[in-house]
Each structure stands twice: as structure tokens, then as C-alpha cells.
Amino acid sequence: MHRKTQTRLPDTTGLAIRDITITPIAIVDPPLLNAGGLHAPYALRTIVELVTEDNITGISEIPGNDGINAALESARDLVAGRDVFQLNGIRRILEDHFGKESASQRGDAPWDQRKLIHIFSAIEVACMDIIGKATGRPVVDLLGGMMRERVPFAAYLFYKYEGAGGKLGFDTDPQVRGWAAARQAAALDPDGIVDQARSMCETFGFQSIKLKGGVFEPGVEVDSIVALRKAFGPGVPLRLDPNALWKAETAIEHGGKLESLLEYLEDPVRGQENMAKVREALSVPLATNMCTTSFEEIPQSIALGSEDIILSDHHFWGGLRASMELSRICETFGRDLSMHSNSHLGISLAAMVHLGAALPQLSYALDTHYPWQSDEVITRGRFSFDDGAVEVLREPGLGVELDRDALARLHRNYLESGLTRRDDETEMQKVVPGWKFEPVRW
Amino acid sequence: MHRKTQTRLPDTTGLAIRDITITPIAIVDPPLLNAGGLHAPYALRTIVELVTEDNITGISEIPGNDGINAALESARDLVAGRDVFQLNGIRRILEDHFGKESASQRGDAPWDQRKLIHIFSAIEVACMDIIGKATGRPVVDLLGGMMRERVPFAAYLFYKYEGAGGKLGFDTDPQVRGWAAARQAAALDPDGIVDQARSMCETFGFQSIKLKGGVFEPGVEVDSIVALRKAFGPGVPLRLDPNALWKAETAIEHGGKLESLLEYLEDPVRGQENMAKVREALSVPLATNMCTTSFEEIPQSIALGSEDIILSDHHFWGGLRASMELSRICETFGRDLSMHSNSHLGISLAAMVHLGAALPQLSYALDTHYPWQSDEVITRGRFSFDDGAVEVLREPGLGVELDRDALARLHRNYLESGLTRRDDETEMQKVVPGWKFEPVRW
Numbered sequence: 001m002h003r004k005t006q007t008r009l010p011d012t013t014g015l016a017i018r019d020i021t022i023t024p025i026a027i028v029d030p031p032l033l034n035a036g037g038l039h040a041p042y043a044l045r046t047i048v049e050l051v052t053e054d055n056i057t058g059i060s061e062i063p064g065n066d067g068i069n070a071a072l073e074s075a076r077d078l079v080a081g082r083d084v085f086q087l088n089g090i091r092r093i094l095e096d097h098f099g100k101e102s103a104s105q106r107g108d109a110p111w112d113q114r115k116l117i118h119i120f121s122a123i124e125v126a127c128m129d130i131i132g133k134a135t136g137r138p139v140v141d142l143l144g145g146m147m148r149e150r151v152p153f154a155a156y157l158f159y160k161y162e163g164a165g166g167k168l169g170f171d172t173d174p175q176v177r178g179w180a181a182a183r184q185a186a187a188l189d190p191d192g193i194v195d196q197a198r199s200m201c202e203t204f205g206f207q208s209i210k211l212k213g214g215v216f217e218p219g220v221e222v223d224s225i226v227a228l229r230k231a232f233g234p235g236v237p238l239r240l241d242p243n244a245l246w247k248a249e250t251a252i253e254h255g256g257k258l259e260s261l262l263e264y265l266e267d268p269v270r271g272q273e274n275m276a277k278v279r280e281a282l283s284v285p286l287a288t289n290m291c292t293t294s295f296e297e298i299p300q301s302i303a304l305g306s307e308d309i310i311l312s313d314h315h316f317w318g319g320l321r322a323s324m325e326l327s328r329i330c331e332t333f334g335r336d337l338s339m340h341s342n343s344h345l346g347i348s349l350a351a352m353v354h355l356g357a358a359l360p361q362l363s364y365a366l367d368t369h370y371p372w373q374s375d376e377v378i379t380r381g382r383f384s385f386d387d388g389a390v391e392v393l394r395e396p397g398l399g400v401e402l403d404r405d406a407l408a409r410l411h412r413n414y415l416e417s418g419l420t421r422r423d424d425e426t427e428m429q430k431v432v433p434g435w436k437f438e439p440v441r442w
Numbered sequence: 443m444h445r446k447t448q449t450r451l452p453d454t455t456g457l458a459i460r461d462i463t464i465t466p467i468a469i470v471d472p473p474l475l476n477a478g479g480l481h482a483p484y485a486l487r488t489i490v491e492l493v494t495e496d497n498i499t500g501i502s503e504i505p506g507n508d509g510i511n512a513a514l515e516s517a518r519d520l521v522a523g524r525d526v527f528q529l530n531g532i533r534r535i536l537e538d539h540f541g542k543e544s545a546s547q548r549g550d551a552p553w554d555q556r557k558l559i560h561i562f563s564a565i566e567v568a569c570m571d572i573i574g575k576a577t578g579r580p581v582v583d584l585l586g587g588m589m590r591e592r593v594p595f596a597a598y599l600f601y602k603y604e605g606a607g608g609k610l611g612f613d614t615d616p617q618v619r620g621w622a623a624a625r626q627a628a629a630l631d632p633d634g635i636v637d638q639a640r641s642m643c644e645t646f647g648f649q650s651i652k653l654k655g656g657v658f659e660p661g662v663e664v665d666s667i668v669a670l671r672k673a674f675g676p677g678v679p680l681r682l683d684p685n686a687l688w689k690a691e692t693a694i695e696h697g698g699k700l701e702s703l704l705e706y707l708e709d710p711v712r713g714q715e716n717m718a719k720v721r722e723a724l725s726v727p728l729a730t731n732m733c734t735t736s737f738e739e740i741p742q743s744i745a746l747g748s749e750d751i752i753l754s755d756h757h758f759w760g761g762l763r764a765s766m767e768l769s770r771i772c773e774t775f776g777r778d779l780s781m782h783s784n785s786h787l788g789i790s791l792a793a794m795v796h797l798g799a800a801l802p803q804l805s806y807a808l809d810t811h812y813p814w815q816s817d818e819v820i821t822r823g824r825f826s827f828d829d830g831a832v833e834v835l836r837e838p839g840l841g842v843e844l845d846r847d848a849l850a851r852l853h854r855n856y857l858e859s860g861l862t863r864r865d866d867e868t869e870m871q872k873v874v875p876g877w878k879f880e881p882v883r884w
Contacts, residue, residue, distance in 0.1 A: 083587070085579060085583035085584075085586075085587045086583075086586075086587035086588065087586045087587055088585075088586040088587045088588075088589050088800060088802050089587050089588065089589060090587075091802070092589070092802065134577070135576070135577040137527060141527035141528075142527075143530075144527075144528075144529045144530040144763060145525070145527045145528035145529055145530045145531050145532075146528065146530075146531065147530050147531060147534070295770070295773070295774045296774075298774050298775075299744070299774065299775050299776070302741070302744060321586060322770070324767070325766070325767045325770035325771075328737070328764070328767035328770070328771070329767075329770070329771055329774065331737070332737045332738075332740050332741065332771065333740075333741050334741070358530060360530050360533070360534065
């Protein structure tokens, strides 16, 4: 009885997309340890630039790899000629072309490997940048306006080997230089983590701390949280993210020891059923960016009660408007929403800040890898953190512009690096021969 | 552990709201029968007009009554001076002022009696009108763009007494004149309903039909549906809306007879639990605008599985953006979304069409009372339906402008009518002395 109505986009206007430029870049990344292995000396990002018939430029940044880049290329003709306001229609056209992506295509790695959602996010953010410029409004205003002028972030700690990554990196950012020694140093035990945290918090003013876990056996990571609590006291909220590497019984045992210490426990286990089991057993809130990662998975998350906080990421929830819709879903079902991050530069950060400023509810400081990066691809240079927060830009659009020299340099990095996709396992094997990723380790 | 961040709206711009004009109007309304009694000769609407510092005007239309109008007046100082883009902040400010409204404040009547949601909707739609004008874009584009160029509506049939309502009404609209005789005629049995449907569908080209029920005992209403099916055949989807007046066993008995005849059955019973019971028993889809009427009620609706289709109404779901968010919720949970209506004029219709055009999914033709009205308050005159659909306006904003003479005339109607709120029970008692509204009748 359902009658389908056909998608027909209106005729293009001066805001039709004329040119699409897709530039893969490699940015310096330190040897950070995580459940998937070890960060390579460069992290891959892809910069998308749209130009309208009226010569307005919009930009975006997404996690890059050869698959995503090829898919972006294949979407070029579908997107060219479209009016930047027709985002509902562009989403439908891309879905029709690529087919709906299932949540399982995310993959087992800590990072998301879906194509369609990354591509749509890249197009959406760049279109929002153009809409903002065309209307004289910052992106936050296109999302319903500013609920806060400064968006708080958390210190993001990593176990790491010595080194700051890359070969061509240069620290021009005073904030990065401020913690250059700690950023360079190894951190392979609780003392190393506390030193890293002290330097990072002192330099950037962060007022919450997240430790990326899933690296050492759980007791060591619990000890690191205990050490952080001892060093920072109860006034600084702490989080631990074992990246889904623990069994449910491990999470219940070790999570139990952390209940009074953590603001939330992130992805202790793999899968919504296991999360629900752990949530039932523990009183500490659970957060996820691995177990509930798409609208498709929300119904089961709600039915099982598998988490308290969704760590959204506009790069793989379908852009900024979709993230506002996710926020409404979280509000409706009594969940909180905060944000996940990958290694990234300032275009992604600007988008995260606009979204973070527009969210009606924001109870937790957002994640960002930004202090670990030293490169930048925007003309304003690197963003500063003040008391751990980033001020929302008031310029039209995202408020950031491409630095073409930097873009060219980072693209050369990409070509010279020989990297085509994130592969933390291979990188880890260079240090620990025979190391294998295991979806559940302890 | 949650740290609250304070709401601070940015400094105002040229798009700050300078003037707010609130004008109650009374529009001619025929003596339509419904579960709450009988429509009075006039339906009350309230027209809200915002003017920015730069002299851009935005308008909206909501169901009016003295309570809503007084609340709107009391919100005046909270809204004045705000930038029209800051809708997230304005919502928060109104919520803080009025306190969050509970779903129970909706009331038992078929129409919604909450204040805050109506007020916010009035402000939001008028602000979206201004944003559209300031940016040169139709409202549909502010909602992510156009998924369809024409928005389909359904014929909305009523049992009714003879008469066309009002004292000052005049039918200048050729479409209204086209069915003037049928609009004037009584329709108190299946034959009357079929005649009404024939005239309405012939005049407006509607391709689906809804019958407002909850008026006669269920067997009579079932007979009307059977008669409609006989007259129109299986190619025209039919709906029946008993306005929550049936007991669950009544709904299961009579709904069972209708299963092969209805596209959906709307609010057969009162409350989500009863809806779930009926849904369990019947295979015909259930729709609601009385049992799940707010985001607050969504979780229980999902848990119980109480309906298949939410009949949204931007006037009381918190505006157009909130309706897009509701649409995402419906998509996420495998529900459909369509639209409810009250007696209304073209400002509401324009907003419904922009929203209907932006919805990513639209499987059912929307409800509208519009053919029952003869008045209009906009300069373009009354909207035309072509094959039952309304073409989306391409002008900036809503695309409609206030006709000030008409507004003055309809405001005089309001003053002369002496009506202050919708009271279908009192109106019914003029015809059937001692008639009483019963929340559940059969």
C-alpha cells in the first residue's frame, strides 16, 4: 500500500557543485599503541574541496584510505552539478549508488572502515561550509545555533613508544612545542602515563582525561587509572577505553575495581550483548564508539540497554545534521552523546567544534587526538586550547581555509610514505615480530 | 560527574528579532463531527509575525486559544532581541521559563492542548521563514533540501451536519466553490460520506481517503468504510480515525473487519498499552497522533510496539527541525511518519508542504483540513491541489506573505465570535442537549 515517490532534485543554482578535488594526505603521527597495534609514522586523511559555480569553496577532512578515496572518486559524477542545499537528495543518491551499508562493514578494528558514511560526511561538511559562506553564517548556526561558545575536550592519553612520528614533521605550534618532550617520550607504564597526562593537561588545560587502553593486560591499565587518580585527585574525571578487547568477565572484574574512579568506561567489551551484560553488572556508565556505531544498531542498543553514552563521530554517522538527529535520539532515550576522534587536523576539529557548540546537551568533554598531531593544513595554523576548550569560530562556514602549500607538502608526504590504508598490525609487527590483532584478547 | 555548561546566546545581529505581533483569528469552519463533539462555526488560529532589526518579516500559524495566546505574550520578552538562527538556545530559554511540559498536559481531547510546544513551533517556523528570506532559500532547503516537488495529501472526510460554518465566510477559491454543495451538505451515514468523498476527490484530486470516526457506533463507521471501498475500489487507500474512542476489544472486533480495507487504522484506542494490544491482534498498520505525541513518549512506544506510523504535526512536536529529527527516529526504528492536521490556513499548509518535501521517507499522503476552510490570510490566496498534491513553493522562506486586510477581517471575526478556546463539547450540546465527551465510548 506504500506508494513510492521518486527523488528528483531541483535544478541547480549558483550553488551547484562545479569542481570536486580529492587530496589524500599523510600527517605526522607518533607511535601510539592501541588494541589494533601501533600507529604508523603517518596517519592518512583525505581532504575534499568542493567549488560551486559561483566560486565558493567548501572543505572537509575524513579518515583516508585507498578504498575510501576510490569510492569518493566514483561518487564524483553523482555529486557534480548538485545544489549544496540538497543534502537529503545527495544522501539518497549515494545510498542508491553504493547500496545501504550494513553496520558489519565497520570491521573489527578500533577504527571504522565503512565507505558510504565517510563519503557522505565529506560531502555534507563541505556543503555546510559552502552554505555557511553563502549565507554569512558559521556552521553552528546552520545546526540551530550556539549553545556554548567554547567546546570542552579531554586529554587523550596513549601508551606509546619513544618518538613523535613522521620524518617531515615540524612543531610550529607553541602548544605542541610546550609538551614536545612528553609527546616524544615513551609511556609504557603508569608512571609514564602520569607524566604524559601532566604535560598534556598543563599545556592544553584539559580538565578530563581519557586513557586509550586495550594495550596491556587489564591489571596494568587499571594501575594506570589508579595512578592518574592519585596524581590528579577526584576533581578530574577519568575514562578508560580498552577498545572492546576484554571478555565480559574481565570487564566486570576490572571495571568493578574502577567504578569509583571512572567518569565512564568506554567499549570494555565487543558487541551490544556483552556491553549490556557489563552494564547490568556495573554502576559506572558505559560509552561506545564500537558497539553502537550506526542508526541501524540503535534499536538493539535500546532494547538491550547496552550503553549510557554514544561517542558519535560526524565522519561516520553521516555528517553534522545526522549527528544532531543522533543527539535527539540520545536525549529521547535518556542517553548522553559525546564525541570520538581519530588522528586529525583542524578541518575536522572545526567541524567537531561547530557540532559540539550546537548540541542541546553536552555533559562530557569530547575526545580529540589533535595534540598528538603537529601538522596543519589550514591557513590560520593550529587551533589553541584554552582550559582544554576550543572557542567556536564565528566566521562564515567552518571558518577555516586550506593552506595550499601545506596541502601540497602533506600530499607529498602521502605519496612518499607509500601508505595506502591504516594498518596498525603491520606497524606493530615491525616492533614485535609475529604480533597479531585479536578482537578479544583478555 | 556531568558538568553543566551554561547557555549563552551570541550577540544579536541584523537578524535579531525586533518586533513580535500575535494576532488571534477566527476562520470559518463547518459543523464537522468528531469524538470531541462538533466544530464551532469558527476555528481559532493564532498568527505570529516576527520582524528583525533589518526589517525581514517571518510568519507562522498555530492552533489558537486564550491560554496559548497568553503564554505567547509572556514569552515575548524572552524571544525579543534573539538572533533568528539561535533556535536551540531559544528552545532552551522557553523550556527554562515554562518548565518542561509533560505529555499528560496534552489532554484527553482529540486536539493537543500543550502550550510550550505550540509557542516554540510558532517561533521556530517564523524564524525559519526569516532565515529562508535572508538566505534566499525556501524553507525546504533549510531542512536538507527537496526530496519531492509535490507533496501528496489525503481527502479528509467528516460526518457533519448541514452547513458550511461561519457568518462571514466567502468562497473565492474555485476549488472550494467546486465542491461547495457537498461541503454544505450533511453527511450522517455511509451514503452521505461517499457523496462527500466523491465531490472532494473530484475537486482536489486526492488519491487516498481518511474518514474521521469516533462519531457513531463502530458498526456505522465500518459500514462507511465498506461503502467507500465499494465506491472507490481497492486502488484508493482508505483510513479510519476513531480518535481513541474504542475499547481494545471493540478495536480488535471492528478493526478485524477492516483489515483488508484499510491502509491504516488511526488511534482506534486510548493509550500506548491499548494500541500495543490491538497491534498485536491485527495485521493492519496502526497510526497515531493521540497515543504517542511527544519525544518523551517514544521510548515506551518502542518498548511496547504500540504503532507503525506516527502522524507528526510540527505545531506540537516542536517545529520543523524537530519533525526532521522525529523522522530519523521513525526511520531508525522501522516506523513510518506522516502528518496530522487541524483546521488551518495557508501558512500552516506552506510549512507542512516544506516539511513534507524534505522528509527522506514519505510513504503516506498527509492529512489536511484545508478543503474545509474557505478563508485565507495570505496574499497569494488559497493553495490549489493538483491530483491531491501541493507543489512546493520555491520562493525564499515559507513563500507566503500576510494579507493584512484578510488578517484584520479574521481578527474581527475572532473578536466578534466571542470564542476563546476550542470547545466542541459545548457546541455539540447546542444540537444534542446534555451531550458529554467521553474519552472511551464504545
